[in-house]
Every structure is written in C-alpha cells, then in structure tokens.
Amino acid sequence: MFSQLNQNVRQYMLVTFNYWNFTVTDGALRMLVILYFYDLGYSTLEIALLFLFYEFFGVVTNLVGGWIGARLGLNRTMNVGLAMQIVALLMLALPASWLSIPWVMGAQALSGIAKDLNKMSAKSSIKTLVPADAQGALYKWIAILTGSKNTLKGAGFFLGGALLSLIGFQYSVAAMAIVLIFVFIGSLIGLKADLGKAKTKPKFSEIFSKSGSVNILSAARMFLFGARDVWFVVALPIYLGSVFDWDHSAVGGFLALWVIAYGLVQIIAPKITRLTSGPAPDGAAALWWALALAVVTGLIAYAIQNAWHPEVVIIIGLMVFGAVFAVNSSLHSYLIVSYAKDDGVSLDVGFYYMANAMGRLIGTVLSGWVFQVWGFSACLWVSFAFLITTTLVSLWLPKHKKHVTDQ
Numbered sequence: 001m002f003s004q005l006n007q008n009v010r011q012y013m014l015v016t017f018n019y020w021n022f023t024v025t026d027g028a029l030r031m032l033v034i035l036y037f038y039d040l041g042y043s044t045l046e047i048a049l050l051f052l053f054y055e056f057f058g059v060v061t062n063l064v065g066g067w068i069g070a071r072l073g074l075n076r077t078m079n080v081g082l083a084m085q086i087v088a089l090l091m092l093a094l095p096a097s098w099l100s101i102p103w104v105m106g107a108q109a110l111s112g113i114a115k116d117l118n119k120m121s122a123k124s125s126i127k128t129l130v131p132a133d134a135q136g137a138l139y140k141w142i143a144i145l146t147g148s149k150n151t152l153k154g155a156g157f158f159l160g161g162a163l164l165s166l167i168g169f170q171y172s173v174a175a176m177a178i179v180l181i182f183v184f185i186g187s188l189i190g191l192k193a194d195l196g197k198a199k200t201k202p203k204f205s206e207i208f209s210k211s212g213s214v215n216i217l218s219a220a221r222m223f224l225f226g227a228r229d230v231w232f233v234v235a236l237p238i239y240l241g242s243v244f245d246w247d248h249s250a251v252g253g254f255l256a257l258w259v260i261a262y263g264l265v266q267i268i269a270p271k272i273t274r275l276t277s278g279p280a281p282d283g284a285a286a287l288w289w290a291l292a293l294a295v296v297t298g299l300i301a302y303a304i305q306n307a308w309h310p311e312v313v314i315i316i317g318l319m320v321f322g323a324v325f326a327v328n329s330s331l332h333s334y335l336i337v338s339y340a341k342d343d344g345v346s347l348d349v350g351f352y353y354m355a356n357a358m359g360r361l362i363g364t365v366l367s368g369w370v371f372q373v374w375g376f377s378a379c380l381w382v383s384f385a386f387l388i389t390t391t392l393v394s395l396w397l398p399k400h401k402k403h404v405t406d407q
Helices: 002-039 044-050 052-072 074-092 101-129 135-166 169-190 212-232 235-242 248-267 269-277 283-305 310-339 345-374 376-394
Strands: none
Touching (some): 002 044, 002 101, 002 135, 002 169, 002 248, 044 052, 044 101, 044 235, 052 101, 052 345, 135 169, 135 269, 135 310, 212 235, 212 310, 212 345, 235 310, 248 269, 248 310, 283 310, 283 376, 345 376
C-alpha cells in the first residue's frame, strides 16, 4: 500500500509539474498576444477574434478529448497537448511580416487544443489517484492543483508583459517553446501508460454526459466563466492601458498579481468553505457562492457606470471579485471530479470542461464587441447577468443527503 501511495504521489507530482509549466506559457502567450497586437493597431474586437479559434477548439477538444483519454490513457492526451503547444509557440516565433490574422488564429487554435488537452488530463488523473471514499482529500488535491495553476498563470501574465518589453514578441515565444521541449521529454519518460484508461472502450456517443448532476454543473460553469471573461480577457487590459495610461509592464504586472492572489485563494478554498458546508461542499455551497459573486459584480458595475473613483474601484473591486470567483471555481472543480464516474472519468470531466470552454468563447467574443460598442461598464453588466443565471442554474445542483468523509 505504501509503495502504491508513493507511486501515485510521484505521478501526481509529474502531472502537476507538466501542468505548471504549460500554464506559465499559456498565461504569458495570452498577455503577449493582447499587448503586441494592440500596439500594432488592432481593435479590441479584432484582438478578441484572434482568440476565437483558441476558445472554439477548446470546446471541441474537451468534448472529444475526454473520450480519447478514456480510450488511450491520460498520459497520451497530456503529452499531445504539450507537443501542440510547442508547435503553436514556434508558429508565432516567425518574423512579424508572416503573422497575418489567419496565421495567428491558426496558432491560437493549436494552443487552445493543447491547453484543454493538458487541463482535462491533469484534472481527470487526480480522480484515479485518490481513493473513492476520501472526498475531503480529493477536494484538497483538486484545490491545490487548480490554485497553483492559476497562481502560475498569473506569473505567466507578468512574464508575458515583461518579456515583450525586454526581448520582443518573437524571442519570447521561442524561449517558451524551448522550455516546453524539455518538459515534454520528461513527461514521455515518466508518465504511466495506463493512467486514466477506461476498463471498457467507451463508444463515441458517450462523449455527451448522461449524468443530470454533471449537466447542471456544466451549465453553471459555462455562465460562470463567461461572466469572468466578458470583462477580464480583452476589455480590462485595454481599459487599463487606454483609460488609465498604464504601460505594458504595469498592465501585465497588475493582472499577474490578481491571478496569483486568485490562485492562492483557490488553494485555501477547502478551509474557507469548511466554515459553511463541512469537509466536502455540495450544491448548496455552489449556489450561495455564485450569488455572492453576482452581488460583488453588480456593485462594481454600478460604481463604474457612475464614474465613482473608477481606478480605485477597479483595483479593489477586482481583488474582491477574484477572491469570491476563486472559491466558486474551486468548488466547481471539486464537484465535477466528485460527480464523475470512476471508470473513464475523463468523459464526464471532458464534457464539463467543454462547457467551461464554451463560456470562455462567449465571454471572449463579447469582451471585445461589448467594450468596443458600449464600453467597460456594459461588460460588467453582462457579467452580472451571467452570474445571476449561474445562481439560478445552481438551484438544481444535488445537496448532501449524508455526511461525506474527510480524509
């Protein structure tokens, strides 16, 4: 038993290491693309469209990737994700004259597929490494993986802004590709071949979840992440630079600190939710935390619309939003792994993250369009409407009928 535990811990550490390295490059690449192409004169809607394929193929990847992971093993889906991110980065390392909109959208499509293959593989693999009766431990492991990932994504935002200022766009993406090549080699050697592989080969028709709990949670997740991205992804960086006149390093640094703090809150989310929902949370906890986030967002939107100390409101309000959003995200990440069936876990997790990617896709496109047409406060009001929808959907999430063990 002890040797098996050690083996599981080693696999968890390798999965997490892969996920961490990938996440830094993903965060840095997003900031690099937004700031670099804004400098080139692209409008916010055009920048949002650069991420259109990134988000769209994330939807497809999560839907199909869970099925592939269940049939072939999560080690293969994780390694394919790393390889595709390397190719995407090298595509963007070409001379600036080659970086047409279709070319960048193609590279972003590869990056989107890679990101969601990597994330689905990492989250699904935890289910296979934690005993079924240890729901408290599962929540903690998921919170650590998710929170540390977002902390490093924040570091990636800062890295992207700093690298753009120091060495330029092309050298930045080339350097990140080189780092991932070494990570990829280590992953090929170290990951178990049967990690997450289903005992029976699932049919392609099983990519759509048959679980009511998974479907409800997926709908809530779609609106939750749409609510974040509709103002955070494109509108906020451009708003900080164009209205407050912040430079690239300031924008990247501030958003980096926000995502780092957000990730740290995710890590301690089990301790926060323990105060209201016991060792392992249920649908009721997700409902109340979604409502709290809607209230916070509505207050920020009202203050910005009335031009009430906008810079102070953005800085403080974004921190409060990030903390409450982090708890929501961590709760959802635990609940999906808890709801997913043990055999072929990646099927349910893949379907759920398909909804997550759909929310990001909707939020990203709306972020560029709504900001360009109606302004920043309108983005916040759309976010508020999405969060009210998340709250209403969460009414149907299952509640605990009996005590869940804490291990």
